[in-house]
Amino acid sequence: xxxxxxxxxxxxxxxxxxxxxxxxxxxxxxxxxxxxxxxxxxxxxxxxxxxxxxxxxxxxxxxxxxxxxxxxxxxxxxxxxxxxxxxxxxxxxxxxxxxxxxxxxxxxxxxxxxxxxxxxxxxxxxxxxxxxxxxxx
Numbered sequence: 001x002x003x004x005x006x007x008x009x010x011x012x013x014x015x016x017x018x019x020x021x022x023x024x025x026x027x028x029x030x031x032x033x034x035x036x037x038x039x040x041x042x043x044x045x046x047x048x049x050x051x052x053x054x055x056x057x058x059x060x061x062x063x064x065x066x067x068x069x070x071x072x073x074x075x076x077x078x079x080x081x082x083x084x085x086x087x088x089x090x091x092x093x094x095x096x097x098x099x100x101x102x103x104x105x106x107x108x109x110x111x112x113x114x115x116x117x118x119x120x121x122x123x124x125x126x127x128x129x130x131x132x133x134x135x136x137x
Contacts, residue, residue: 023056060125079118
């Protein structure tokens, strides 16, 4: 039994590492494609604010919990639902600024591409949890 607990802790750590690395890579892609710029922040990894990385991890875990309780449809919409109030706050507080890009802006200057990314984050979070946390004994 103790072995299973240790194994699940290691798998949970792996899920978090995957979420963090994915967040950094996708945020760096968004920055390098000039989709947005962040306000000055002294706490960052590779120019990605730590709070943004933490937000991605939060969205990933919340998506899994919502998926387990309510199923695929609500689980897939979780990332978008969580991001909507953040876009509102970010717009008014100047946390980041969207730069006009390939897709039209639909919600407080956030482009459609942003919401497609969060839909994919939800899909990816569910699939990561399903594959990594699944016991293989």
